[in-house]
Amino acid sequence: MGELKEFFTTILQTYWGNGVYQYWLLFAIVSILFLERDKTKKLTYGIYSLLVLLIIFSPISIKVIELFFAEKYTIQYFVRLFTEIPIMCVLAYGLAVLLKQSAGRNKLLLVTALGFAIVIGGNGLYYSVEWMQKSTNLTKISDDVIDICNYLHNDDDIIEVAVPRDIASYVRQIDASLVMPYGRYGPSWTDLLTSDEPDAQAILEKTRSNGCDYVVVVNSNKMKEAFAERNLNPECVTNDYLVYHVEGVSGVKYRYNDMMQRISVTYIDENDNIVTGADGYATVKYEYDKEGNIVKEAYYDEKNNPTALSLGQYGVRRTYDVNGMVNVIMYLDKDGSPMLTTGGYYGIRREYDDEGNELSVTYVDGNEVPMNINNGYGAAVVYEYNENGQVEYEFYYDKNNQPFLIQNTYAGVHKEYDEKGYVKQMTYIDADKEPVPLSDGYATICYERDESGNNIYEYYLDAEDKPVKLRKGHYGIATAYDNMNRVERVWYMDQNRNPVLVAGGYAYVEYCYNDNNTVREKKYYDLNNKKIEID
Amino acid sequence: MILKLMMTVLMLGIVPYILGLYIRKMIPCKDGAALHLYCYVCGFFFMLALFEPVCVVASYMRLSFNVVVVLYSVLLMAVVAAVFIKEKIIKRLKLFSLKKTGQTIQKLYREWSGYEWIYLIAFLVLLGIQVYGAIFYFSTIYSVDDATYIAIGSSAIAKNDLYEINPYTGIYYPLEIKRVFQSSLIFYAYLAKVINVSVPTVAHTVLNTVLLLMAYCVYGIMAKDLFKKRDDQLIFLIFISLFFLFGNYTNYSHSFRLLATLWQGKAILAVILTPLLFILMRRILSEHYHWKYGLLLMILSASAVSLSLMGIATIFFVVVILTVLFALYNRNCRLLLYIIWACIIPGVIGAAYLLQRIM
Numbered sequence: 089m090g091e092l093k094e095f096f097t098t099i100l101q102t103y104w105g106n107g108v109y110q111y112w113l114l115f116a117i118v119s120i121l122f123l124e125r126d127k128t129k130k131l132t133y134g135i136y137s138l139l140v141l142l143i144i145f146s147p148i149s150i151k152v153i154e155l156f157f158a159e160k161y162t163i164q165y166f167v168r169l170f171t172e173i174p175i176m177c178v179l180a181y182g183l184a185v186l187l188k189q190s191a192g193r194n195k196l197l198l199v200t201a202l203g204f205a206i207v208i209g210g211n212g213l214y215y216s217v218e219w220m221q222k223s224t225n226l227t228k229i230s231d232d233v234i235d236i237c238n239y240l241h242n243d244d245d246i247i248e249v250a251v252p253r254d255i256a257s258y259v260r261q262i263d264a265s266l267v268m269p270y271g272r273y274g275p276s277w278t279d280l281l282t283s284d285e286p287d288a289q290a291i292l293e294k295t296r297s298n299g300c301d302y303v304v305v306v307n308s309n310k311m312k313e314a315f316a317e318r319n320l321n322p323e324c325v326t327n328d329y330l331v332y333h334v335e336g337v338s339g340v341k342y343r344y345n346d347m348m349q350r351i352s353v354t355y356i357d358e359n360d361n362i363v364t365g366a367d368g369y370a371t372v373k374y375e376y377d378k379e380g381n382i383v384k385e386a387y388y389d390e391k392n393n394p395t396a397l398s399l400g401q402y403g404v405r406r407t408y409d410v411n412g413m414v415n416v417i418m419y420l421d422k423d424g425s426p427m428l429t430t431g432g433y434y435g436i437r438r439e440y441d442d443e444g445n446e447l448s449v450t451y452v453d454g455n456e457v458p459m460n461i462n463n464g465y466g467a468a469v470v471y472e473y474n475e476n477g478q479v480e481y482e483f484y485y486d487k488n489n490q491p492f493l494i495q496n497t498y499a500g501v502h503k504e505y506d507e508k509g510y511v512k513q514m515t516y517i518d519a520d521k522e523p524v525p526l527s528d529g530y531a532t533i534c535y536e537r538d539e540s541g542n543n544i545y546e547y548y549l550d551a552e553d554k555p556v557k558l559r560k561g562h563y564g565i566a567t568a569y570d571n572m573n574r575v576e577r578v579w580y581m582d583q584n585r586n587p588v589l590v591a592g593g594y595a596y597v598e599y600c601y602n603d604n605n606t607v608r609e610k611k612y613y614d615l616n617n618k619k620i621e622i623d
Numbered sequence: 624m625i626l627k628l629m630m631t632v633l634m635l636g637i638v639p640y641i642l643g644l645y646i647r648k649m650i651p652c653k654d655g656a657a658l659h660l661y662c663y664v665c666g667f668f669f670m671l672a673l674f675e676p677v678c679v680v681a682s683y684m685r686l687s688f689n690v691v692v693v694l695y696s697v698l699l700m701a702v703v704a705a706v707f708i709k710e711k712i713i714k715r716l717k718l719f720s721l722k723k724t725g726q727t728i729q730k731l732y733r734e735w736s737g738y739e740w741i742y743l744i745a746f747l748v749l750l751g752i753q754v755y756g757a758i759f760y761f762s763t764i765y766s767v768d769d770a771t772y773i774a775i776g777s778s779a780i781a782k783n784d785l786y787e788i789n790p791y792t793g794i795y796y797p798l799e800i801k802r803v804f805q806s807s808l809i810f811y812a813y814l815a816k817v818i819n820v821s822v823p824t825v826a827h828t829v830l831n832t833v834l835l836l837m838a839y840c841v842y843g844i845m846a847k848d849l850f851k852k853r854d855d856q857l858i859f860l861i862f863i864s865l866f867f868l869f870g871n872y873t874n875y876s877h878s879f880r881l882l883a884t885l886w887q888g889k890a891i892l893a894v895i896l897t898p899l900l901f902i903l904m905r906r907i908l909s910e911h912y913h914w915k916y917g918l919l920l921m922i923l924s925a926s927a928v929s930l931s932l933m934g935i936a937t938i939f940f941v942v943v944i945l946t947v948l949f950a951l952y953n954r955n956c957r958l959l960l961y962i963i964w965a966c967i968i969p970g971v972i973g974a975a976y977l978l979q980r981i982m
Contacts, residue, residue: 102873102875103873103875103876104872104873105872105873106872107872109870109872109876112866127952128905128908128909128949128952129849129905131905131945131948131949131952132901132904132905132945133901135948136941136944136945136948139944139948140940140944143940167875168875168889168933168936169936169940170875171875171877171880171889171892171893171897171933171937172897172936172937172940172941173897174877174893174894174897174898174901175876175877176863176866176867176870176877176878176881176894177842177845177863177898177901179862179863179866179870180859180860180862180863180866181845181849181859183862184849184850184855184858184859184862185849187855187858188850188852188855191854192738195738195854195858196738196741199742199858199861202862203861203862203865206862206865206866206869207865207869209869210865210866210868210869210870210871210872211869211870211871211872212868212869212871213756213868213871213878213879213882213883214752214756214760214868214882216871217871219762219763220760220761220762220763220883221760221761221763222759222760222761223759223760223761223827226820226824226827226828227821227823227824227827227828228761228823228827228828229823229827230763256770256791257769257770258769258770260770260774260777260778260790260791260793261769261770261773261774261777261822261823262777262821262823263777263781264774264777264778264780264781264782264788264793265781265782265793266793267792267793267794268791268792268793269792270791270792271770271789271790271791271792272770272791344794344795347784347787347795348782348784348787348788348793348794348795349794349795350794350795379797380787380795380796380797381797412797
């Protein structure tokens with residue numbers, strides 16, 4: 089009940105604010121109901137308005153709206169229902185009907201008095217808010233945006249531009265031929281474009297990695313200096329913004345067809361040379377079906393020759409189910425035919441439930457028939473979800489749809505989650521959902537997590553939920569993270585959560601990183617913090 | 624510039640009025656002056672209703688924007704030609720002769736009392752402020768929804784597409800059923816194309832002003848409908864202007880809709896179509912059931928959906944609730960047939976939309 093009251097108070101507050109207009113409305117409705125003699129007018133303006141208010145403040149309405157629309161938007165949907173009452177008409181009618189009986193000077197005085205009351209009790213749109221401003225042109229969009237768009241417009245080429253968030257909503261209204269990497273909300277990195285401490289290198293890298301040809305940044309001396317340090321001058325200057333050509337850093341270049349479908353992505357270095365990217369190809373080319381789904385992608389090297397990726401594939405073919413979800417991914421050889429990948433399968437078939445949850449993943453051969461893969465994981469994984477939409481069970485099957493025992497031990501896993509949605513316990517189970525111990529003796533791993541969800545402690549239980557000492561000599565592992573959320577230290581612990589020496593003679597490991605976050609070195613220490621050399 | 628102004632007057636003044644004449648027998652009004660206003664306002668919504676099937680079908684058939692422009696122009700011309708032939712419109716235009724207008728003003732001058740002139744001048748000043756605001760002022764923050772609405776229209780002109788390009792990024796994306804039914808977004812592009820100005824100009828300045836005047840046409844009709852005496856009618860208009868000018872209690876207010884974002888579908892629904900439905904429904908439901916009124920409701924419901932999917936809620940609330948109230952009051956079940964007329968189009972579209980959401 090209290091929750092409901094709070095919800096309705098929020099609706100009132102959201103729609104009416106702190107003014108007196110809701111009281112004007114009630115007054116007007118009462119005035120119509122009592123002073124208007126025409127019953128049809130009473131019915132239309134008085135009774136209808138009351139009924140709509142009742143509907144808005146009815147718990148049944150909440151249920152209906154929640155049923156069809158996302159819960160987070162409920163307040164927004166509710167306040168929109170007020171627009172089903174022509175509020176200003178009802179207000180004006182309610183007041184005018186009040187004066188119907190008077191005439192002449194008295195009426196004029198009453199009109200003046202009520203008029204003043206409306207003015208004093210209200211908020212004038214043209215003077216009470218900063219955002220209502222006199223416009224300088226008929227598009228009503230700032231001159232800066234128009235100047236930027238005029239500068240960037242190119243009839244022969246597609247121009248991709250990154251702009252600060254405050255003008256992101258307006259650019260494509262003025263020139264819809266421009267392409268932007270994001271819409272009105274923009275990712276967090278767009279803060280760089282308006283930063284008081286500009287970092288030109290970071291701006292150029294971010295924009296180039298999003299395929300931008302130009303970047304628009306805030307017009308400030310610091311920004312100009314930051315770009316000048318990289319020998320870049322603004323190509324267009326407006327009152328509030330600077331436009332720079334994005335160059336001198338590595339990134340990607342997109343190509344589009346006439347339907348504005350992205351048909352290729354090419355990695356380029358700081359001199360615009362084509363280079364191989366982290367994914368193992370220099371260019372990926374896409375083909376689309378009639379529905380606009382990507383049905384084929386093919387990989388090419390720096391010389392535009394077909395190239396193979398980690399699974400040995402030169403491309404992939406995708407098919408989609410009726411809901412538009414990727415149904416089958418088939419890996420292709422140089423000629424575009426299905427091929428056996430190094431993973432031991434030709435393709436992967438996925439099935440989904442009505443909510444879009446993955447129900448199963450099946451490895452298939454070139455004819456889309458299930459096949460056992462050669463890494464000991466059977467042919468298929470089938471998922472079962474809990475009421476929160478989290479994977480509760482996963483089971484493994486062979487190509488004949490029979491339970492498959494991984495390491496000849498378990499046929500599936502059972503996961504339990506904490507209130508934040510992180511896995512807190514994982515149990516290895518047989519086909520009947522009963523715990524089965526692995527070769528190291530444990531059937532369950534339990535996780536404890538910090539605020540960020542990092543696994544800070546894990547320990548092991550047997551099939552009877554008793555602590556298990558692993559062969560290495562520890563009962564659990566404690567992990568510490570650095571300020572970049574990288575694993576910093578890993579301690580091996582005894583049953584009482586004290587550090588313990590494990591096989592190899594060390595108690596904990598310290599991790600050192602390269603600039604690109606890959607592990608440079610692991611250092612091993614004993615219980616006395618003495619460094620141990622391990623081969 | 625002159626040509627653009629002429630095209631604006633033609634497309635947003637003359638054509639809606641002529642279309643209104645075509646459906647005038649469906650309008651429950653015999654009063655000469657009010658009928659002209661009814662014709663104009665209903666004609667505009669008829670324009671939107673005609674555009675809806677053309678645009679929706681073209682979108683699903685993946686036709687281009689230019690095809691829609693041609694198809695709709697031909698359709699408009701056909702209807703306008705039909706009105707010219709049927710209504711002998713040239714004869715009707717004589718009604719607007721300067722001589723007659725002068726005589727009417729003289730008559731008004733003689734008939735009107737001093738107080739009525741004061742009320743009229745006060746209202747015109749208040750209206751003038753709003754028109755000035757509509758032409759020269761703009762919301763710099765709360766127009767961000769246009770990143771979707773206007774960009775879809777701009778894209779239709781720039782890329783000759785129908786809803787197939789993501790308005791935010793400019794890259795292809797699959798048809799979104801919710802948007803396809805909101806054909807007014809492409810209708811703005813159509814207006815921009817024929818008037819030969821940009822879509823933001825059409826929406827933010829041209830429509831912003833024309834729709835404001837159209838809203839006051841509706842309030843004028845409402846004033847006439849609610850009050851017999853001229854001074855009461857003018858006082859109603861003064862109060863409504865004041866409430867709009869000083870009623871910006873939050874950004875959900877009708878004031879905000881009328882004076883800050885009137886070109887957006889939700890705003891047109893709230894401050895023009897809903898009040899119009901109120902006037903029409905009271906009149907229609909006070910008479911015996913007639914299918915021609917049902918047809919009018921169907922036209923208005925189609926235009927409501929073309930403006931925003933909120934139009935479905937508007938039709939449900941205004942038409943269904945008022946019809947049930949009047950059917951109970953008049954003890955006349957036949958009136959309930961109007962619900963079917965009004966809900967066929969929003970019902971089908973709403974069901975399709977909900978089905979897609981649920982699936």
